[in-house]
Amino acid sequence: MAAKKKAKTAKKAARKTTRKAASKKKAARKKTAKRGRAAKVAEMIISKSRTKNAVRNCNVSSDFYAALDEYVRNAIKNAEGRATANGRKTLRPQDL
Numbered sequence: 001m002a003a004k005k006k007a008k009t010a011k012k013a014a015r016k017t018t019r020k021a022a023s024k025k026k027a028a029r030k031k032t033a034k035r036g037r038a039a040k041v042a043e044m045i046i047s048k049s050r051t052k053n054a055v056r057n058c059n060v061s062s063d064f065y066a067a068l069d070e071y072v073r074n075a076i077k078n079a080e081g082r083a084t085a086n087g088r089k090t091l092r093p094q095d096l
Helices: 002-043 048-054 062-085
Strands: none
Touching: 048 062
16 A cells, blocks of 8 residues: 555656746747747837827828838937037937
């Protein structure tokens, strides 16, 4: 009878270990998924919803967001070049 108890206890311990490992894998997958979503969101500088809210009398095409994002990136790049040419490391409004 003692042997049966030991076998049951060993099975329970094995199940717990397996469950813990499975939950760790699941948590790791969730973290990876969140990072993936964050990377996709971080690709665009502008906010689609805020852009749409700023427009009053027109609809906004889905292509507009990409074009606006590219325009903003170019403006930042040019401003950065101007600040560097003036010997500054800080972007200021006059750099735009």
